[in-house]
Amino acid sequence: MTQENPVVVIGAGPVGLAAAAELAEYGLPVLVLERGAGAGAAVGEWGHVRLFSMWRDLVDPAAEKLLAATGWRRPADGGHPTGREWIDSYLAPLAEALGDRARFGAEVTGVSRRGRDRVVDAGRGEQPFTVRVRTAAGEERILARAVVDASGTWGSPNPLGGDGLPALGEEAAAGRISYRVPDLADPAVRARYAGRTTAIAGRGHSALTALVALARLAEEEPRTRAVWVLRRGDVGDAFGGGAADQLAARGALGQRARAAVEAGHIEVVTGFRTAEVRERGGRIVLVDAEGRALDPVDEVVALTGFRPDLSPLSEIRLGLDAVLQAPVELAPLIDPNVHSCGTVYPHGFRELSHPEEGFFLAGMKSYGRAPTFLALTGYEQVRSIAAHLAGDTEAAARLELTLPETGVCGGSGLFDEPEAASEGGCCEAPTGPAL
Template identity: 70%
Template sequence: MNAHATTDLPVVVIGAGPAGLAAAAHLIDQGIEPVVLEAGQSAGAAVREWAHVRLFSPWAEVVDPAAEKLLAPTGWTRPDPADYPSGGDWADLYLQPLADVLGDRVRYGATVTGVSRTGRDRIVDADREQQPFVVHTAHADGREERLFARAVIDASGTWATPSPAGGSGLPALGEKAAADRITYRVPDLKDPAVRSRYAGRRTAVIGSGASAFTALAYLADLAKSEDGEGTKGLWILRRGISGSTFGGGEADQLPARGALGLAAKAAVDAGHADAVTGFRTDAIERDADGRLVLVGEDGRRLDQVDEVIVLTGFRPDLSFMGELRLGLDERLQAPVELAPLIDPNQHSCGTVYPHGHRELSHPEQGVYLVGMKSYGRAPTFLAMTGYEQVRSVAAAIAGDLASADRVELTLPETGVCGGAGLFDAPDADQADSGGCCAPAPQLVQLGAPAAAGVAAEQAPAGGCCGS
């Protein structure tokens, strides 16, 4: 293909989720044709996998302005801006209608298997930037295809690659062998089959973010129900209990997000869950009865559990980007310019500095990781962040740098420090530093019960801070 024809090519967008579809809308607004490649069979395929979970961001914050502009002529009206959608609502009432408006620009059952420069692997310098991108895809019907693009926007998210239970970032010994008793998702306890799996049983929840809060609240509700007698949660934290453990509470500018932490605290205070702090899982073993025993890095063995829910965050799949020259932070696997702005050791959702195409750029010009994938392993993403990212990126691709550089975004504060603190500092030191890690494993029962209901639950893509 002739290099001079590059600007006539479409922009390939990977993923028909919230950020990917918004990217397509902004590209159209800039007069650029997008091609959206979606591995699933419908828009928001990943979102649909947590359809039962309610976002803690209201409709006002999860609809992209350019997308709404495309939808308006169809008679679409945004649901009540103050209401909180579930993942299913978000997919059915917004994402799918948006994909339908985009029409054949969205291709389903198309899995991206590789991205490169035409005729150039990552080693070759000569004439590199003048070559279009080539995107290899595998289709559900077995076909293989390659598409040429002027730019590539990877909005494929991180949902398919959850982090393991192991405290080292690797699967714990025995974790794979115990896969039949482990889930890496917030379970849908309204599903009778799923409900029976957890009812009357002891379940370990590993994680310290909003997803863990949600799982604890669900298990507490099950324990209080007629068919849930004997249901018990064991909350396993790699950190200790501090003022920030349960999030911002009433100080959170997203009230539903604050309610999540309060609900988790209420579950512990009411005795529906015990919390084990400073525990980093090293192994998962089966006893003679087939129940699971979690073993810590320090050798501590916890009492048997029947099920394990691992909610330790997500990580990006970079395997199909291997022939591109990406500039990624060695810790977060986020773009190097963005990483210091989202480092969870320093920032919570609301303290992230507004950012756009410059922070999202790579040595390979014309490729951008956006949405949750842009954050790498950082757990602090909000949907409105992704919408502003793709607006800036689309403007940059169109050559409108004035608009691309005009990044304005004000995010809701959590009301607490979101930092991880010193890795092994005592609880008292953590309280002073705003962190939340502790050295020695211990079983704790928190003080007086807190009156708190969960107004809305965390959504892996629509809210933030779910590690």
Template identity: 70%
Template sequence: MNALPVVVVGAGPVGLAAAAELTARGLPVLVLERGDRAGAAVAQWRHVRLFSRWAELIAPAARPLLESRDWQQPDVNGYPTGSEWAARYLGPLAEALGDRVRFGTEVIGVARRGRDRVVDAGRDTEPLTVHVRTGNGEERIAARAVIDASGTWTTPSPLGGDGLPAIGETAAADRISYRVPDLAAPDTAARYANKHVVVAGSGHSALTALVAFAALADDHPATRITWLLRRGDIGATFGGGQADQLPARGALGLRAQSAVEAGRISVVTGFRTETVERDDSGRLILVPAEGDPVTAVDEVVVLTGFRPDLSWLAEIRLGLDATLQAPTALAPLIDPNVHSCGSVYPHGVKELSHPDPDVFLVGMKSYGRAPTFLAMTGYEQVRSIAAALAGDREAAERVELVLPETGVCGGSGLFDAPTEESSGGCCAAPTEVHELSLPAPVAIQDLTLTATTSR
């Protein structure tokens, strides 16, 4: 089976990093991308600026490939937009990988050759088969291993407070968006200017949208912004500020906090949407399970996270946590109900393995429904997996990354009620505090929105 390629699903940041790691170790690799370019999802949030620097966004294994092609490295201390990340890094890296990357190829299923998930015999000796659809029809590709870096971009979580769409949510699709809008585009700005806009969500995507809408309200004073939080109080939702070891991430929270404190954003806590209705004018009414509704709503921007699409892995035996849908060994490290202080340690093949051998979920998809994933985390994941597939167990189990702490406890903001832990930070401050000023929108959670659209 060693002659078969390792199939990587998705030509996003982590998928291409996996291909670079495997190439460096002399292993055959094939990247399958549904879109027509590298970083197809990144291109869809091209207007958003990341809060990681270029230095943290370029995979170590990618550098030799890029530098062999007269690549012009960006300023490592700069903060790219999604458009810049795709154009100056992901595109050139895919070109450097050459025919190892196939575009316009959608993965529709993965299985063990000749075995459905019920059959025990041969699961450790038969290759995997990757079923794909292209413009020329369907085909099967035999694979030694499969690394799923397809991300979660295509499956945003709904507005409904119970994890399912609220009653009437689908019918109100003309007034609901699930992405951070590009308010620099005149047509998009016109949609929201001088309207009552509701933003639902508590993560970095929501903070990015709030900062952008606050700037829109400065130019269009009739714009009204309401922020819906499911949790019982704001608590540490704004993040660690200057104690955050990623300065731009801290700056993002401080800008959102400033807009709230200035009265430009109204906050409603403990709000779980149950029903979306329309009034006589066609505007929306958001009705919670308990409490007063939010009325006269023109537009809703739902930024409540993402979730993995596992449907095309139905014939693979995955070991997933019942709560997060993340690999069982990884889930306790990232569970937002208990995780605090940004203390997730780097992890690799050991935490990402499944009952079916040589199948791995990486990147944002490996986190299931947990938030706050960084590109550098994905790069460390695939470095470890590539080492294991090459038989270098020592390198696979070695930790080669120190992750920056958020500077807060209970960093996910999923606590229902105010608690001592969620009201402030408990983590040690970084040894060096950075001052940073960036144009709005500042940034967005690195890979919550960068995982590729492709399978």
């Protein structure tokens, strides 16, 4: 395999750009391919949301070295940027510092081995990867010595349906269902929710963020109502660890959401898994599998997590856990059904490897359907991967990662039984944009 071929990184988000910086520090040729128009395109779609992490945890060390050479000044460690501020003050300058090693408007539509589909063994490892790319000018094929897929999961939100499939009628009602935290500072978006009733489905930090925003809107527009729809049998630890959370902003969010519920701005519905979406008189009615119907609402915001889009990787030999769709060695460390309280275990190239040597999933996509991820985790992942690809075995094996705990212990998978909250459990970290 020709070593002059670059390592191709898919996605110019925080982890993809960090991967490029880590690889560049080793002097390896690297090419970042991003289908969006600029760095952090997905982050820009939740640019109005403020992160839980402080700036001290949002800058990759190798990226900082690369930026320092351009005269870049690091933001104060204690600040909590919005997604847009993260782009403007870090991601966009980092992409600029990478120069022509980052290409935009380049959508990866497939990855394979040159001249080999996934079935062929003969000479497979000797062939470079082929990365099929679609641009405004047409299609092209890029040869790569290795591939790091850090494209994330933002483009594949989980459906509203409680069984993992879209609820009956969900697609037909798409005009009234959003899968993103609404930006109520946008006049057009505010008009969609002000003075109306909105159902929020989900229990993660994105759902709490939306609930707090709608509660604030209700104070300004009294007819505004929010209905919090939970699949679990009770609210349980959904409000988070409060003062025990080592990410103070994350703990404060849960406390504000609790206060909004106690103030009567939010109606809570528990034990409800949506099976059908019906339109009635211009409004939406959610119905569960037992035929239980909620009162009509005007809008629905489904914040039920994300899943990886693996379709461009159909010709790559992936080793994925059957449940989480995460690498098989990583899955036991992050499974929200079983893992114990505490920080995420340090992991690197070994846990992220696949039967296809030289191919890695990194960042949020590496977690499959697991809802726990922080930027620090992604930075450690790509540091180890870059060291491995550069032949620095000592650095690749050295894993050092300490994540802030949530102060929250959840159940061990028996989420319909309130008493399960005291039986083992897992520590939860933010989903979606809450990094």
